[in-house]
Amino acid sequence: MTNPGRNGPLAGLRVVEMAAIGPVPFAGTMLASMGAEILRIERPGKTFSDADVTAQGREFVTLDLKDPADQARALDLIAAADLLLEGFRPGVMERLGLGPEKAHARNPGLVYCRMTGWGQEGPLASAPGHDINYIAITGALHAIGTAAQPVQPLNLVGDYGGGALYLVVGALAALREAAATGRGQVVDAAMCDGALNLMLPYAAGRNSGGWVGEREKNVLDGGAHFYGVFECADGRFFSLGAIEPQFYAELRRLCGLDGPEWDAQLDKSAWPGLREKLRAVMKTKTRDEWTAILEGSDVCAAPVLEFDEAKTHPHLVARGAFVDGPGGPQPAAAPRFSAHKRHTPARPPAAPLAVDDAVARWTDAKK
Structure with missing residues (x-):
């Protein structure tokens, strides 16, 4: 069996991926982009585009x-295999005769990665759910949005940030230990755990009093006038992140914020009024006009682009941040490795492999 990833730091790693949605296939794509050989077990009748x-x-x-x-x-x-990725509810793999006990009896060095929303145990372990539910109980969803209500951040925080990325980190850590000891283990990756872990800096802020629980009352959640998204004259938007004093000073200089009231950068009681004043200033020019003035300056500023616009942004073009995938332009794999060429996405398979051939090839490769 050839390695669709062709090159990368994970070349030679064999991964069985049980068909799933969301974080498991995204994690598989990440591993494949780093050179791992992924074999997905699908239900009969599945086709890919x-x-x-x-x-x-x-x-x-x-x-x-x-x-x-x-x-x-x-x-x-x-x-x-070296690694298994599965995203069923707890107990399903055991009922199929494919649970960790049977897998490790055949393959003691296997890293057995389990991806769920709620984890392998706990009162909600067998309950259904989606990204929005998993981040709701962690405090993450409550912290994101306007003062009036929370706003769901796509499915980036649970499925992909707290799910797929933690799944990959756990898999690679367990693989390192397996290489040293010859013993595999089970990695229990839960989206609620990952999303909660992403809140670690904010938990520290709550403990110290530096972060309050109300939205739009903190520096990073829209409370501060110098860190946020502002509508421009053309109805498009621009982002400002002038937190540090020197960046704030540059914001004042380039935007003409001359009055003494702007001296109160860190006075939270002044933030609402200054935010309204800055909103009025930002509406005096179009997004592209502000881009010409502010982008690349010490203000820490960038236009808010729609995804299709991002494909032509000069910085992303220079970085080669988009590549030609089988279905059209798509984000390039990340991160990048100096010892390996950039990954080119492989075309999805048109037909399944013969199961017996796959077993024979993988078994021969392990000998």
């Missing part, structure tokens, strides 16, 4: 996991 970025960089086999014979074939693949 070129636009399915979470199918790129891997091959797949189709198995009916309710069939004992196919369960045995799946276990054969798992026995030849």
Whole structure:
């Protein structure tokens, strides 16, 4: 079996990915972009389109996991893998005869990664949910939005930030330990855990009194006039992040904020009034006019771009931040490695591999 990732620091790593949605396939795509060989176990009848970025960089086999014979074939693949990614509710893999106990009996060095919303135990472990629910109980959702109500931050905080990224970090840490000891383990990655861990700096702020629980009362949540998003004359938006005194001074200079009232940068009681004044200033010019004045300056400023606009931003173009994927332009893999060429997304497979061939190849590769 060839490695769809072709090159990267994870070349030679064999990963079985149980078909799922959200963070598991995104984690698989990340691993594939770093050179890992991903084999996804799919349900019969599954097909992929070129636009399915979470199918790129891997091959797949189709198995009916309710069939004992196919369960045995799946276990054969798992026995030849270095890493397993699964995103079922707790207990499902055990009922399929593919749980950690059976997997480790066949493959003691396997890193068995479990991705769920609520985790493997706890009162909500078997409850359904989505990103918005997992971040709701952590305080993260409450902290994001306007003073009037929380606003869901797409599914970046739970599914991908607190989910896929923590899944990959856990997998790589456990793989390092397995390489040293020969013993695999189970990695329990829960989106509620990851999202909560992302709140660690804010928890410290609550403990010290530096962060209050009301939205638009803190520096980073829209409370401060010098850190936020402002509407421009053309109805588009511009971001300002002039936190440090020298950056704030440059904001004042370039935006003509001359009055003595602007001296009260850190006076929270002055923030609402100064925010309204700055809103009025920002509405005097279009977004692109403010870009010409502020972008790249010591203000810490950038236009708020729609995704299609981002593709042509000069900095992202210079970075090669978009690549030609099978379905069209898409974000390049990250991070970058000096010892390896940039990853080119592989076209999603048109047809499944023959299961017996996949088992034979992976088994031979492990010998």
